[in-house]
Amino acid sequence: MTELTNNSTLKKLGFHPNLETYRKEQKWEALEVGRVISEHKGRYQVKTVNGEVEATLLGKLIFVAKNRLDFPAVGDWVAINVYDEDKALIHAIYPRQSIVVREYTKQRMGGEKQVIGTNIDYGFIIQAVDRDYNLNRIERYLTICNAANIPSIIILNKIDLIDEEQLQAIVTELRERVKEEPIVCISNETQAGIEELRTYMQEGKTYCLLGSSGVGKSTLTNSLMGKAVMSTGAINAYLSRGKHVTSHRELHVLESGGIIIDNPGMRMVGIADAESGLESTFDQITALTKQCKFNDCTHIHEVGCAIIHAIIEDELDLDAYENFLKLEREAVRFKRKALKNLKKANGKGGRKYNKNDRKKNKSMSKNYYK
Numbered sequence: 400m401t402e403l404t405n406n407s408t409l410k411k412l413g414f415h416p417n418l419e420t421y422r423k424e425q426k427w428e429a430l431e432v433g434r435v436i437s438e439h440k441g442r443y444q445v446k447t448v449n450g451e452v453e454a455t456l457l458g459k460l461i462f463v464a465k466n467r468l469d470f471p472a473v474g475d476w477v478a479i480n481v482y483d484e485d486k487a488l489i490h491a492i493y494p495r496q497s498i499v500v501r502e503y504t505k506q507r508m509g510g511e512k513q514v515i516g517t518n519i520d521y522g523f524i525i526q527a528v529d530r531d532y533n534l535n536r537i538e539r540y541l542t543i544c545n546a547a548n549i550p551s552i553i554i555l556n557k558i559d560l561i562d563e564e565q566l567q568a569i570v571t572e573l574r575e576r577v578k579e580e581p582i583v584c585i586s587n588e589t590q591a592g593i594e595e596l597r598t599y600m601q602e603g604k605t606y607c608l609l610g611s612s613g614v615g616k617s618t619l620t621n622s623l624m625g626k627a628v629m630s631t632g633a634i635n636a637y638l639s640r641g642k643h644v645t646s647h648r649e650l651h652v653l654e655s656g657g658i659i660i661d662n663p664g665m666r667m668v669g670i671a672d673a674e675s676g677l678e679s680t681f682d683q684i685t686a687l688t689k690q691c692k693f694n695d696c697t698h699i700h701e702v703g704c705a706i707i708h709a710i711i712e713d714e715l716d717l718d719a720y721e722n723f724l725k726l727e728r729e730a731v732r733f734k735r736k737a738l739k740n741l742k743k744a745n746g747k748g749g750r751k752y753n754k755n756d757r758k759k760n761k762s763m764s765k766n767y768y769k
Protein backbone atom coordinates (compact mmCIF):
# COMPACT_ATOMS: atom_id res chain seq x y z
CA MET A 400 0.00 0.00 0.00
CA THR A 401 1.34 3.43 -0.85
CA GLU A 402 2.46 5.64 2.02
CA LEU A 403 1.50 9.15 1.05
CA THR A 404 3.08 10.77 4.08
CA ASN A 405 6.51 10.12 2.59
CA ASN A 406 5.78 11.96 -0.59
CA SER A 407 7.69 15.24 -0.56
CA THR A 408 5.27 17.14 -2.81
CA LEU A 409 2.38 16.27 -0.53
CA LYS A 410 4.41 17.08 2.56
CA LYS A 411 5.19 20.55 1.22
CA LEU A 412 1.47 20.93 0.55
CA GLY A 413 0.75 20.17 4.20
CA PHE A 414 -0.27 16.51 4.10
CA HIS A 415 0.13 14.89 7.51
CA PRO A 416 -0.20 11.45 9.14
CA ASN A 417 -3.73 12.03 10.48
CA LEU A 418 -4.97 12.43 6.94
CA GLU A 419 -3.22 9.22 5.92
CA THR A 420 -4.84 7.34 8.80
CA TYR A 421 -8.24 8.71 7.84
CA ARG A 422 -7.69 7.76 4.21
CA LYS A 423 -7.06 4.17 5.22
CA GLU A 424 -9.97 4.04 7.64
CA GLN A 425 -12.31 5.30 4.96
CA LYS A 426 -10.80 2.92 2.40
CA TRP A 427 -10.16 5.79 0.03
CA GLU A 428 -6.97 4.25 -1.35
CA ALA A 429 -8.45 3.97 -4.82
CA LEU A 430 -9.04 7.69 -4.87
CA GLU A 431 -6.34 10.30 -5.23
CA VAL A 432 -5.72 12.91 -2.60
CA GLY A 433 -5.38 16.61 -3.35
CA ARG A 434 -5.69 20.02 -1.82
CA VAL A 435 -8.05 22.72 -3.04
CA ILE A 436 -5.90 25.69 -4.06
CA SER A 437 -8.58 27.90 -5.57
CA GLU A 438 -12.27 27.92 -6.27
CA HIS A 439 -14.37 29.68 -8.83
CA LYS A 440 -18.11 29.20 -9.15
CA GLY A 441 -18.18 25.54 -8.25
CA ARG A 442 -14.96 24.65 -10.05
CA TYR A 443 -12.06 23.74 -7.84
CA GLN A 444 -8.42 23.81 -8.74
CA VAL A 445 -6.90 20.87 -6.89
CA LYS A 446 -3.19 20.21 -6.42
CA THR A 447 -2.08 16.58 -6.32
CA VAL A 448 1.22 14.70 -6.47
CA ASN A 449 0.97 14.76 -10.24
CA GLY A 450 0.16 18.39 -10.79
CA GLU A 451 -3.12 20.27 -10.90
CA VAL A 452 -6.58 19.20 -11.94
CA GLU A 453 -9.85 21.01 -12.32
CA ALA A 454 -12.46 19.35 -10.18
CA THR A 455 -16.19 19.55 -9.66
CA LEU A 456 -18.22 18.20 -6.83
CA LEU A 457 -19.97 14.85 -7.11
CA GLY A 458 -23.69 15.47 -7.61
CA LYS A 459 -24.58 13.48 -4.52
CA LEU A 460 -22.53 15.82 -2.35
CA ILE A 461 -24.26 18.89 -3.74
CA PHE A 462 -27.57 17.25 -3.02
CA VAL A 463 -26.85 16.46 0.62
CA ALA A 464 -25.08 19.74 1.40
CA LYS A 465 -26.98 21.62 4.06
CA ASN A 466 -25.04 24.84 3.91
CA ARG A 467 -21.93 26.48 2.63
CA LEU A 468 -19.70 24.74 5.14
CA ASP A 469 -20.49 21.41 3.46
CA PHE A 470 -18.87 22.56 0.23
CA PRO A 471 -15.14 22.31 -0.40
CA ALA A 472 -13.16 25.44 0.35
CA VAL A 473 -9.66 26.64 -0.31
CA GLY A 474 -7.35 24.70 1.98
CA ASP A 475 -9.45 21.53 2.01
CA TRP A 476 -8.03 18.10 1.45
CA VAL A 477 -10.25 16.16 -0.90
CA ALA A 478 -10.60 12.61 -2.19
CA ILE A 479 -10.88 12.76 -5.95
CA ASN A 480 -10.97 10.57 -8.96
CA VAL A 481 -9.15 11.92 -11.94
CA TYR A 482 -10.45 11.38 -15.45
CA ASP A 483 -9.38 12.95 -18.72
CA GLU A 484 -5.89 13.74 -17.45
CA ASP A 485 -6.67 17.10 -15.86
CA LYS A 486 -10.30 16.76 -14.83
CA ALA A 487 -11.54 15.27 -11.61
CA LEU A 488 -14.56 14.61 -9.44
CA ILE A 489 -14.50 15.36 -5.74
CA HIS A 490 -15.91 12.40 -3.80
CA ALA A 491 -15.36 13.62 -0.27
CA ILE A 492 -13.76 16.25 1.92
CA TYR A 493 -11.30 15.15 4.60
CA PRO A 494 -12.09 16.35 8.14
CA ARG A 495 -10.89 19.89 8.67
CA GLN A 496 -8.29 20.61 11.26
CA SER A 497 -9.36 24.24 11.43
CA ILE A 498 -11.82 26.45 9.68
CA VAL A 499 -11.65 30.24 9.52
CA VAL A 500 -15.01 31.87 8.94
CA ARG A 501 -16.59 35.26 8.84
CA GLU A 502 -20.14 36.37 8.51
CA TYR A 503 -21.37 36.20 4.95
CA THR A 504 -21.65 39.76 3.72
CA LYS A 505 -23.87 39.33 0.69
CA GLN A 506 -27.31 40.84 1.06
CA ARG A 507 -29.80 38.68 2.89
CA MET A 508 -27.05 36.31 3.94
CA GLY A 509 -26.86 37.55 7.50
CA GLY A 510 -26.45 34.77 10.02
CA GLU A 511 -24.60 32.56 7.56
CA LYS A 512 -20.93 31.76 7.58
CA GLN A 513 -18.50 32.18 4.77
CA VAL A 514 -15.35 30.13 4.76
CA ILE A 515 -12.15 32.12 4.50
CA GLY A 516 -9.95 29.05 4.54
CA THR A 517 -9.59 25.61 6.05
CA ASN A 518 -6.74 23.60 7.57
CA ILE A 519 -4.99 26.81 8.53
CA ASP A 520 -2.16 26.70 11.06
CA TYR A 521 -1.58 30.42 11.54
CA GLY A 522 -3.37 33.66 10.77
CA PHE A 523 -1.23 36.35 9.21
CA ILE A 524 -3.09 39.48 10.25
CA ILE A 525 -1.85 42.24 8.04
CA GLN A 526 -2.33 46.00 8.28
CA ALA A 527 -0.64 48.84 6.46
CA VAL A 528 0.83 51.56 8.66
CA ASP A 529 -0.31 54.32 6.33
CA ARG A 530 -3.52 56.30 6.79
CA ASP A 531 -5.78 53.23 6.86
CA TYR A 532 -4.13 51.80 9.94
CA ASN A 533 -6.76 50.67 12.43
CA LEU A 534 -6.10 48.92 15.70
CA ASN A 535 -9.71 47.87 16.25
CA ARG A 536 -9.58 45.94 13.03
CA ILE A 537 -6.58 43.97 14.26
CA GLU A 538 -8.61 42.88 17.28
CA ARG A 539 -11.45 41.93 14.97
CA TYR A 540 -9.21 39.61 12.96
CA LEU A 541 -7.64 38.28 16.12
CA THR A 542 -11.11 37.35 17.32
CA ILE A 543 -11.75 35.51 14.06
CA CYS A 544 -8.48 33.56 14.45
CA ASN A 545 -9.07 32.83 18.11
CA ALA A 546 -12.55 31.55 17.29
CA ALA A 547 -10.90 29.16 14.82
CA ASN A 548 -8.39 28.17 17.47
CA ILE A 549 -5.37 29.20 15.49
CA PRO A 550 -2.49 31.39 16.66
CA SER A 551 -1.76 34.55 14.73
CA ILE A 552 1.14 36.74 13.77
CA ILE A 553 0.60 40.44 13.23
CA ILE A 554 2.24 41.99 10.21
CA LEU A 555 2.64 45.74 9.88
CA ASN A 556 3.25 46.51 6.21
CA LYS A 557 4.38 49.54 4.19
CA ILE A 558 6.82 50.71 6.83
CA ASP A 559 8.70 52.47 4.03
CA LEU A 560 5.97 55.12 4.15
CA ILE A 561 6.66 56.30 7.69
CA ASP A 562 9.75 57.06 9.74
CA GLU A 563 11.25 54.99 12.53
CA GLU A 564 9.74 57.17 15.25
CA GLN A 565 6.22 56.89 13.88
CA LEU A 566 6.63 53.13 13.59
CA GLN A 567 7.80 52.87 17.19
CA ALA A 568 4.73 54.78 18.35
CA ILE A 569 2.43 52.42 16.43
CA VAL A 570 4.14 49.31 17.76
CA THR A 571 4.06 50.59 21.34
CA GLU A 572 0.37 51.39 21.16
CA LEU A 573 -0.36 48.03 19.54
CA ARG A 574 1.62 46.19 22.21
CA GLU A 575 -0.57 47.73 24.90
CA ARG A 576 -3.63 46.17 23.37
CA VAL A 577 -2.24 42.99 21.84
CA LYS A 578 -0.13 41.34 24.47
CA GLU A 579 1.10 38.05 23.08
CA GLU A 580 1.09 37.74 19.34
CA PRO A 581 4.37 38.38 17.51
CA ILE A 582 4.51 41.65 15.58
CA VAL A 583 6.59 41.72 12.41
CA CYS A 584 7.22 45.00 10.58
CA ILE A 585 7.75 44.70 6.85
CA SER A 586 7.92 46.53 3.57
CA ASN A 587 7.39 44.91 0.22
CA GLU A 588 8.92 47.98 -1.30
CA THR A 589 12.30 47.66 0.44
CA GLN A 590 11.89 43.98 1.42
CA ALA A 591 12.60 44.93 5.03
CA GLY A 592 11.35 42.26 7.43
CA ILE A 593 10.50 39.70 4.75
CA GLU A 594 13.27 37.36 5.84
CA GLU A 595 12.25 37.79 9.47
CA LEU A 596 8.70 36.84 8.52
CA ARG A 597 10.01 33.74 6.78
CA THR A 598 11.51 32.57 10.06
CA TYR A 599 7.93 32.19 11.34
CA MET A 600 7.07 29.86 8.50
CA GLN A 601 7.62 26.13 8.37
CA GLU A 602 7.32 23.58 5.64
CA GLY A 603 3.88 22.00 5.51
CA LYS A 604 2.21 24.68 7.64
CA THR A 605 -0.53 26.88 6.22
CA TYR A 606 -0.69 30.65 6.76
CA CYS A 607 -3.79 32.62 5.91
CA LEU A 608 -3.54 36.32 5.07
CA LEU A 609 -6.23 38.39 6.72
CA GLY A 610 -6.62 42.10 6.15
CA SER A 611 -8.62 44.72 4.30
CA SER A 612 -8.09 45.34 0.62
CA GLY A 613 -5.13 47.47 -0.22
CA VAL A 614 -3.00 46.52 2.79
CA GLY A 615 -0.64 44.54 0.57
CA LYS A 616 -1.69 40.89 0.92
CA SER A 617 -1.09 40.01 -2.70
CA THR A 618 2.14 41.99 -2.86
CA LEU A 619 3.36 40.11 0.21
CA THR A 620 2.36 36.79 -1.37
CA ASN A 621 4.50 37.75 -4.36
CA SER A 622 7.40 38.82 -2.11
CA LEU A 623 7.30 35.49 -0.30
CA MET A 624 6.97 33.52 -3.51
CA GLY A 625 9.80 35.49 -5.09
CA LYS A 626 7.68 35.98 -8.20
CA ALA A 627 4.40 37.55 -9.26
CA VAL A 628 1.72 34.93 -8.69
CA MET A 629 -1.03 37.32 -7.64
CA SER A 630 -2.02 40.52 -9.38
CA THR A 631 -1.77 43.51 -7.11
CA GLY A 632 -3.23 46.98 -6.88
CA ALA A 633 -0.07 48.48 -8.35
CA ILE A 634 -0.21 46.59 -11.60
CA ASN A 635 -3.90 46.88 -12.20
CA ALA A 636 -4.91 50.07 -10.44
CA TYR A 637 -5.10 51.84 -13.76
CA LEU A 638 -7.23 49.21 -15.45
CA SER A 639 -9.50 48.51 -12.56
CA ARG A 640 -9.91 52.15 -11.58
CA GLY A 641 -8.65 51.58 -8.10
CA LYS A 642 -10.77 48.50 -7.51
CA HIS A 643 -9.01 45.73 -5.75
CA VAL A 644 -7.76 43.06 -7.96
CA THR A 645 -7.64 39.74 -6.21
CA SER A 646 -10.95 38.20 -7.11
CA HIS A 647 -10.64 34.89 -5.39
CA ARG A 648 -8.79 32.99 -2.78
CA GLU A 649 -5.59 31.26 -3.75
CA LEU A 650 -3.24 28.90 -2.03
CA HIS A 651 0.48 28.90 -2.88
CA VAL A 652 3.33 26.67 -1.82
CA LEU A 653 6.54 28.55 -1.03
CA GLU A 654 9.93 27.29 -2.18
CA SER A 655 11.30 28.31 1.19
CA GLY A 656 8.68 26.24 3.03
CA GLY A 657 5.15 27.01 4.08
CA ILE A 658 1.84 27.49 2.33
CA ILE A 659 0.17 30.85 1.98
CA ILE A 660 -3.48 31.66 1.30
CA ASP A 661 -4.20 35.05 -0.20
CA ASN A 662 -7.69 36.42 0.12
CA PRO A 663 -9.69 38.79 -2.00
CA GLY A 664 -10.38 42.28 -0.71
CA MET A 665 -12.33 42.13 2.47
CA ARG A 666 -14.19 45.31 3.12
CA MET A 667 -16.53 44.36 5.90
CA VAL A 668 -15.41 41.44 7.95
CA GLY A 669 -18.22 40.45 10.22
CA ILE A 670 -17.40 38.04 12.95
CA ALA A 671 -19.64 35.00 13.22
CA ASP A 672 -20.40 33.07 16.41
CA ALA A 673 -17.11 33.98 17.98
CA GLU A 674 -17.72 34.01 21.72
CA SER A 675 -14.69 31.87 22.50
CA GLY A 676 -12.67 34.04 20.13
CA LEU A 677 -13.76 37.16 21.97
CA GLU A 678 -12.83 35.63 25.28
CA SER A 679 -9.27 34.94 24.26
CA THR A 680 -8.74 38.16 22.32
CA PHE A 681 -9.97 40.21 25.22
CA ASP A 682 -8.72 37.97 27.99
CA GLN A 683 -8.15 40.89 30.35
CA ILE A 684 -11.79 41.94 30.00
CA THR A 685 -13.00 38.36 30.36
CA ALA A 686 -10.98 37.99 33.54
CA LEU A 687 -12.25 41.29 34.93
CA THR A 688 -15.93 40.49 34.36
CA LYS A 689 -15.47 37.50 36.64
CA GLN A 690 -14.41 39.85 39.42
CA CYS A 691 -17.51 42.07 39.28
CA LYS A 692 -19.51 42.04 42.48
CA PHE A 693 -22.74 40.98 40.79
CA ASN A 694 -22.66 38.20 38.28
CA ASP A 695 -25.31 39.86 36.13
CA CYS A 696 -23.26 43.06 36.07
CA THR A 697 -23.88 45.24 33.01
CA HIS A 698 -20.58 47.07 33.59
CA ILE A 699 -22.32 50.40 33.11
CA HIS A 700 -23.22 51.73 36.54
CA GLU A 701 -22.88 49.00 39.17
CA VAL A 702 -20.99 49.53 42.38
CA GLY A 703 -18.27 46.91 42.58
CA CYS A 704 -17.88 46.58 38.81
CA ALA A 705 -14.34 45.48 38.04
CA ILE A 706 -14.47 46.85 34.50
CA ILE A 707 -15.45 50.36 35.57
CA HIS A 708 -12.81 50.23 38.27
CA ALA A 709 -10.10 49.16 35.82
CA ILE A 710 -11.02 51.92 33.37
CA ILE A 711 -10.93 54.59 36.08
CA GLU A 712 -7.61 53.28 37.33
CA ASP A 713 -6.21 53.32 33.76
CA GLU A 714 -5.65 49.59 33.88
CA LEU A 715 -8.01 48.91 31.03
CA ASP A 716 -7.92 50.71 27.71
CA LEU A 717 -11.27 52.35 27.04
CA ASP A 718 -10.91 51.97 23.27
CA ALA A 719 -10.28 48.25 23.69
CA TYR A 720 -13.36 47.97 25.87
CA GLU A 721 -15.52 49.82 23.35
CA ASN A 722 -14.24 47.59 20.57
CA PHE A 723 -15.01 44.54 22.69
CA LEU A 724 -18.60 45.74 23.22
CA LYS A 725 -19.03 46.36 19.52
CA LEU A 726 -17.75 42.93 18.51
CA GLU A 727 -19.78 41.27 21.22
CA ARG A 728 -22.97 42.91 19.93
CA GLU A 729 -22.06 41.70 16.46
CA ALA A 730 -21.63 38.12 17.67
CA VAL A 731 -25.01 38.24 19.38
CA ARG A 732 -26.63 39.67 16.27
CA PHE A 733 -25.09 36.91 14.17
CA LYS A 734 -26.42 34.27 16.50
CA ARG A 735 -29.90 35.74 16.47
CA LYS A 736 -29.93 35.81 12.67
CA ALA A 737 -28.59 32.27 12.50
CA LEU A 738 -31.35 31.05 14.81
CA LYS A 739 -33.95 32.85 12.76
CA ASN A 740 -32.63 31.18 9.60
CA LEU A 741 -32.80 27.82 11.32
CA LYS A 742 -36.35 28.40 12.42
CA LYS A 743 -37.34 29.44 8.95
CA ALA A 744 -35.66 26.38 7.44
CA ASN A 745 -37.72 24.20 9.76
CA GLY A 746 -40.91 25.89 8.66
CA LYS A 747 -41.58 27.52 12.01
CA GLY A 748 -42.02 31.21 12.58
CA GLY A 749 -40.94 33.31 9.64
CA ARG A 750 -43.32 34.46 6.96
CA LYS A 751 -45.21 32.46 4.35
CA TYR A 752 -43.49 31.54 1.13
CA ASN A 753 -44.25 34.01 -1.64
CA LYS A 754 -43.38 34.24 -5.28
CA ASN A 755 -40.29 36.37 -4.66
CA ASP A 756 -38.75 33.65 -2.55
CA ARG A 757 -38.20 31.45 -5.55
CA LYS A 758 -35.95 34.06 -7.10
CA LYS A 759 -34.24 34.50 -3.77
CA ASN A 760 -33.62 30.79 -3.32
CA LYS A 761 -32.22 30.60 -6.80
CA SER A 762 -29.74 33.36 -6.12
CA MET A 763 -28.89 31.75 -2.81
CA SER A 764 -27.91 28.48 -4.40
CA LYS A 765 -25.82 30.43 -6.87
CA ASN A 766 -24.11 32.07 -3.94
CA TYR A 767 -22.97 28.72 -2.59
CA TYR A 768 -20.30 28.91 -5.19
CA LYS A 769 -19.10 32.41 -4.50
Ligand SMILES: Nc1nc2c(ncn2[C@@H]2O[C@H](COP(=O)(O)OP(=O)(O)O)[C@@H](O)[C@H]2O)c(=O)[nH]1
Pocket residue numbers: 556557558559560585586587588589610611612613614615616617618619630631632633634643644645664
Ligand atom coordinates in the same frame (compact mmCIF):
# COMPACT_ATOMS: atom_id res chain seq x y z
N1 LIG B 1 4.71 51.77 -0.26
C1 LIG B 1 4.33 50.49 -0.23
N2 LIG B 1 3.31 50.07 -0.99
C2 LIG B 1 2.96 48.76 -0.93
C3 LIG B 1 3.64 47.84 -0.10
N3 LIG B 1 3.03 46.63 -0.23
C4 LIG B 1 2.04 46.81 -1.12
N4 LIG B 1 1.97 48.09 -1.55
C5 LIG B 1 1.03 48.68 -2.50
O1 LIG B 1 -0.28 48.69 -1.96
C6 LIG B 1 -1.25 48.50 -2.98
C7 LIG B 1 -2.20 47.35 -2.63
O2 LIG B 1 -1.46 46.15 -2.61
P1 LIG B 1 -2.13 44.73 -2.82
O3 LIG B 1 -1.07 43.72 -2.60
O4 LIG B 1 -2.88 44.65 -4.10
O5 LIG B 1 -3.16 44.73 -1.61
P2 LIG B 1 -4.26 43.61 -1.22
O6 LIG B 1 -5.57 44.19 -1.64
O7 LIG B 1 -4.18 43.49 0.26
O8 LIG B 1 -3.91 42.37 -1.92
C8 LIG B 1 -0.46 48.27 -4.25
O9 LIG B 1 -0.43 49.47 -4.96
C9 LIG B 1 0.91 47.87 -3.77
O10 LIG B 1 1.92 48.19 -4.66
C10 LIG B 1 4.73 48.31 0.68
O11 LIG B 1 5.37 47.59 1.44
N5 LIG B 1 5.02 49.64 0.59
Ligand SMILES: [Mg+2]
Pocket residue numbers: 616617618629630631643644645662663664
Ligand atom coordinates in the same frame (compact mmCIF):
# COMPACT_ATOMS: atom_id res chain seq x y z
MG1 LIG C 1 -5.05 41.22 -3.26
Ligand SMILES: [Zn+2]
Pocket residue numbers: 688691692696697698699701703704705706707
Ligand atom coordinates in the same frame (compact mmCIF):
# COMPACT_ATOMS: atom_id res chain seq x y z
ZN1 LIG D 1 -19.08 44.86 35.86
